[in-house]
Amino acid sequence: MSFEYHEPTSIADAVALGARFGEAGRFLAGGTDLIIQMRRGRVAPRHVLSLHRVTGLDRIEVDGAVRLGALVTHRAIEQCPHFQGPLGALVEGAEVIGGHQIRNVATVGGNIVNASPAADVVPVLLALNATVTCLGPDGERTLPLGGFLSGPGQTARRPGELLTSIRFDRLPPRSATAFLKAGRRKAMEIAVVCVAVRLTLDAARERCQEARIALGAVAPTTMRAGAAERALEGQPLTDEILRRAGRLAAGECAPIDDVRASARYRRLLVETLVPRALRRCLDRIGRAA
Amino acid sequence: MSIETRVVGKSLPRLDAAGKVTGTAVYAADFALPGMLHGKILRSREPHARLVRIDAGRALALPGVRAVITATDVLDVRYGGGLKDETVFARDRVRYVGQPVAAVAATTREAAEAALAAIDVVYEPLPAVLDLEAALAPGAPLIHEAWQTYTAIPILHREGNVCQRARIVVGDMERGFAEADRVFEHEFRTAMVHQGYTEPRAAVAAWDSAGQVTVWSNTQLPFEIQNTLAEILALPPSKIRVIVPGIGGGFGGKLRVGVEHFAALLARRTGRPVKVVTTSEEELTAAYPRQGTRVELKTGVTRDGRITAKEGRIWFDTGAFAGSGPGVASVATLVLAGPYRIPNLLLEGYAVYTNKTNCGSFRAPSGPQSNFAVESQMDMIADALGLDPLDFRLKNIVREGDEGPTGQVLEAVGLEECLRRAADAIGWRDRRPAPGRGKGLACGWWTTTGGSSGVYVKINPDGSVAMNTGAAEIGTAALTGAAQVLAEELGVDLADISVVSADTFATPFDFGAQGSRTAFAVGNACRAAVADLRRQLFGLAAAQLGVDAEALTLRDKAVVADGKRIALAELARLSQASGGGLIAHGTFIAPPTPYDAKRVEAHVYPAFHSPSFHAHAVDLSVDRETGEVTVHRYVVAQDVGFAMNPRYIEGQIEGGVAQGLGQALSEEIVYENGRVLNPNLTDYKMPTSLDLPRVESILVEHPSLVGPYGAKGVGEPPNIEPPAAVANAVAAATGVRITTLPITAEKIALALRGEGPA
Known part of the structure; x- marks a missing residue:
């Protein structure tokens, strides 16, 4: 493993280096995915562009919307006071990644760019309709997260482009989120299935106004369960409706058999965890009332 | 135990603690x-x-x-x-x-x-031979075409891809099954697992x-x-x-x-x-993992729960070379018998070649696989007969003076006490305290491996003591235990002892840190060394003090008699000036355990030396939808004979249970077409601290006749029962019986839905 190591000190310098090296360069954030891939020989960048000295990318800004700098760590998400309420699924997703040492360095931007279908925080962001902003030689562009993720390890990021921030709206009243993960152990675990749900009730608190369901580890990318969402919207959230959403989600995902689990079990988990996460949201909205 | 001791039996800090916790200890990789x-x-x-x-x-x-x-x-x-x-x-x-x-x-x-x-x-x-079935099929390709030309100990029974078949035969199987009211037949499987050092x-x-x-x-x-x-x-x-x-x-790896x-x-x-x-x-x-196995058990039982006969076979997938397979297949038959009185037995252990990595020894080799089958079946039989699993076990367990499966006479049998205390501690009589929650029990027995040990013990002119042993300290604190024996017998403090170990040029022979034997055998070798040193010390002291050597004793770092006293340090200096210093070579070899040779065939391990007995109890919950298991409490009652250092025995129990729960719930080396699918620690799932419950240790002491102060081997046993205890608790919690290891959430969830494995 041999490469040149660069330490740009500003976003502009980082983007300039990214443009210069293109496919031969890789940005290094927390390194918890990149280093492993380099050690296993899966990637061999000739230039590693460390972002450690770039300032301003590790901020969490909350006003009408929430903006996460790409270098915000999972630990920072876990500890952010703005995420303790209706946005709690962010904390639930962040706190089950790796162990403490991993979460202290692993970044949310890195997690998105790594584009693992089993990423834990990505489904939460997808359920929040997040957008991502990239900066490259041709300037800045903002894409919906769902469109950004294109396959396992693949995104719409262009060579040399730097993901700088993630943005999503704060939730309207009568909303909650929930995240659930199934795996063989309780830490240091890659999800067998993970589910993130965002739910908003109507003014009468009787029917679903808006539902977003995102699934991890059951398709080539983190995916939205659109049919399940549509089956909920406008409906009274009876247990039967919730379970129907679970069955629909299980039907529309596309899991594979691998060493971690069978496709059949993954569907069973989706069918179970989707209504469970929705019930958790209902419970949270109820308690907040 | 009523022996008054100063050093041995106390939870003193281990001699290598400071170096290990400060990071200054040098490991081989350093x-x-x-x-x-x-x-x-x-x-x-x-x-x-x-x-x-x-x-x-x-x-x-x-x-x-x-x-x-x-x-x-x-x-x-x-x-x-x-x-x-x-x-x-x-x-x-x-x-x-x-x-x-x-x-x-x-x-x-x-x-x-x-x-x-x-x-x-x-x-x-x-063409590759990918599993046991393929290896044993008629006309299977031979992994070693020239197997007959290989050098082997003559006792092994070999044939083609089977590199060992050990057998125990007792009584009359036909009569035994005829006496039974019910005969139960079950099959079990276990996965290949790594020691995880x-x-x-x-x-x-x-x-x-x-x-x-x-x-x-x-x-x-x-x-x-x-x-x-x-x-x-x-x-x-x-x-x-x-x-x-x-x-x-190391754990055998x-x-x-x-x-x-x-x-x-x-x-x-x-x-x-x-x-x-x-x-x-x-x-x-490409290491020496624990063999995956298939086990078949056929057990005859009377209506009131007495076992009349047991036929059992276990096949070890030992990989492309025998490794520990022949020994492990032999030991397995003793575990398959279980710690039970069974008059009629036919038990066979096979080691089978396949095109996989060479398997070896892992903490209690054969123990968890065999015990998982035996103790799962005990619960299955108890359920079928409407008996409480604890009562069913108590009705059949071995007791003081009973014969083991090969005719050895069992002494210091603490099994009933272990079972009762583990069951009490877990709250056994409330076995299903809530929906999806259940408790499981499993018990077993194990050996204290024999082999010889030697130590040189030298008393330095400052009164400190050098203990030189060929055994390696593999992390158990076994050499601290042996040093506690030495300190006790010499009348010095543990802190006075320094250890030199495991150098084939500089240290005396030792059979090695394996088989729960180190503290047991090295401790006894230390006692022998002290007997010799006592003669040397008393000879010198008698002359110095002008008293009869018979009147002398060792106490408080000195030789004493009738109010007279001379320090060990002084005697060491005198000896250096006159006789080359105070040094002794102490040796020990466990006496052979008599057994009935007519009961065994091709068996390389026909009896358990100074056997230990143990019972485990677990309380866990199962998520009935996802199959996820949460272990709430885990209790181990282990007959250790005599607890040389209770703290480190508890450490052995906690570590053994952690490893055992990994094998029970999450760990497996997965082969597909001869290739390992999970050759990394991302997908080989050892439990983390968040997956483990608090482990409660109950040290039961029925002193052995051979071990120092009555000690028995303690290192391996805690690894044996967790898979069976967990399987039994999962069955109690869900009504679903999983007969293959590991007991993953996936297997439980699919079984709860009435679906077979994927």
């Missing part, structure tokens, strides 16, 4: 020499293939590469334990993915890795001008490695020095030669010291 090269192993990519050609030309031309060696560079020697079927490198055929094909020495690890990638190997694939296998080798090689390695058995290297290198063992600097865990021979061969070829350290991938594809 060890380095000036000018050292780095060695790497090229391993087979094919499960079974003809090795057509190896071309190292490109590799040798790379910068930093100092040597590439293959089968043509080493003597054509087959080595191994009871069955010598292994070679250093594959010669004309590879038999598993991971088998060594070549080794490289280079100035850096990276250069060595680059060289591996540049060695061209041409394989011609052969923190430190990979590591060795540094260096040759000197006299043609002697020194190997610093994290082996558990330095004397065994010395002899194996002597065979491989065709040198007298006296030319081979093996030193164990420190071991970051570091009994056999791992990387020592590669280091020695590469060092000889290059004339430089060479270090070889395995990677996680090598550990999970």
Whole structure:
């Protein structure tokens, strides 16, 4: 493993280096995915562009919307006071990644760019309709997260482009989120299935106004369960409706058999965890009332 | 125990604690020499293939590469334990993915890795034997066509792909099953699992001008490695020095030669010291894991719950070479009998070759696999008969003076106390306290491995004591336990003792840190050394004090009599001035355990020495939708004979349970078409601290006749019962019986839905 190591000190310098090296360069954030891939020989960048000295990318800004700098760590998400309420699924997703040492360095931007279908925080962001902003030689562009993720390890990021921030709206009243993960152990675990749900009730608190369901580890990318969402919207959230959403989600995902689990079990988990996460949201909205 | 002791039996801090907690202790993987090269192993990519050609030309031309060696560079020697079927490198055929094909020495690890990638190997694939069924099928390809020509201990029963079949036969099976009201037949399977030691296998080798090689390695058995290297290198063992600097865990995985021979061969070829350290991938594809098994049990029981007969067979998938298979298959039959009175027995253990990695020994070899089957079936039978599983066990367990399966007379049997105390502690009578929650029990017995141990004990002129042992401290604190025996008997403090260990040139012989024997055997050797030192000390002291030697005793770092006293330090100085100093060689070998030879066939381990007895109880919940298991409490009641150091015995119990829960719930090396699918610690799932419950230890003391102060072996047993205890608790919690390990959430969830395994 041999490469040149660069330490740009500003976003502009980082983007300039990214443009210069293109496919031969890789940005290094927390390194918890990149280093492993380099050690296993899966990637061999000739230039590693460390972002450690770039300032301003590790901020969490909350006003009408929430903006996460790409270098915000999972630990920072876990500890952010703005995420303790209706946005709690962010904390639930962040706190089950790796162990403490991993979460202290692993970044949310890195997690998105790594584009693992089993990423834990990505489904939460997808359920929040997040957008991502990239900066490259041709300037800045903002894409919906769902469109950004294109396959396992693949995104719409262009060579040399730097993901700088993630943005999503704060939730309207009568909303909650929930995240659930199934795996063989309780830490240091890659999800067998993970589910993130965002739910908003109507003014009468009787029917679903808006539902977003995102699934991890059951398709080539983190995916939205659109049919399940549509089956909920406008409906009274009876247990039967919730379970129907679970069955629909299980039907529309596309899991594979691998060493971690069978496709059949993954569907069973989706069918179970989707209504469970929705019930958790209902419970949270109820308690907040 | 009512013996008053000062040192032994106390929870004193271990002698190596400070170095280990401050990070200054040197492990084998830390060890380095000036000018050292780095060695790497090229391993087979094919499960079974003809090795057509190896071309190292490109590799040798790379910068930093100092040597590439293959089968043509080493003597054509087959080595191994009871069955010598292994070679250093594959010669004309590879038999598993991971088998060594070549080794490289280079100035850096990276250069060595680059060289591996540049060695061209041409394989011609052969049909592979991928599992037990394929290996045992009529007309199955032979893994070793020349198996009959291999050297083996004559007692082994071998035939084709079966490299051992051990048997126990007792009574009359036909009559036994005729006396039963019900006969139960069940099949079980267990997965291949790795010991999970923190430190990979590591060795540094260096040759000197006299043609002697020194190997610093994290082996558990330095004397065994010395002899194996002597065979491989065709040198007298006296030319081979093996030193164990420190071991970051072994659990049986570091009994056999791992990387020592590669280091020695590469060092000889290059004339430089060479270090070889395995990677996680090598550990999970080419180490000495625990064998996967299939078990069939047929048990006859009367209506009121008395076992009349048991027929059992266990097949060990031992991989492409025998490894520990023949021994493990033998030991298994004793575990299959269970700690129960059963008048009629037919038990067989098979070790079977397949095209997988060579399996070895893992903490209580054969124990968890056999016990999982036996103790799962005990609960299945109890349920079928409407009996409480605890009552059913109490009705059948062995008691003081009973015969073991091979006729050994059982003494110091603490099993009933273990079962009752474990059950009480877990709250057994409320077995299903809530929906989805259940409690499980399992019990068993195990051996304290024999073999001899020697120690040199020297009293220094400052009154401190040097204990020199050939045993390695593998992390259990066993040598602290032995030192506590020594301190007790010599009348000194534990802190007065320093330990030198595990150097085949400088320390006396020891059978090695294996089989729960170290504290037991080294402790007894220390007692023998003290008996000798007492004679030396009392002879000197009698003359100095002017008293009769018979009147003397050892107390408080001195020899005392009738108000007179002379310090050990003073006597050591006197001895140095007159007689070469105070030193003794203490030795111990466990006496043979008598058994009935007519009951066994082809058996290499026919009786359990100073057997220990134990019961485990677990309280857990199962998520009925996802199958996820949460372990709330875990209780172990273990008959340790005498607790030499209660704190470290509890440590052994906690660690053994953690490892056992991994095997119960999450760990498996998964093979597909002869290749490991999860050769990394991301997908080989050892439990984390968040997965483990608090483990409660109950130390039961029925003193053995042989062990120091009545101690029995304690290290391995805690690893035996967790899979069975968990299986029984899962069944209590859900009504679903999982008969294969690991008991994953997936298996439970699918079974709860009435679906079979995927």
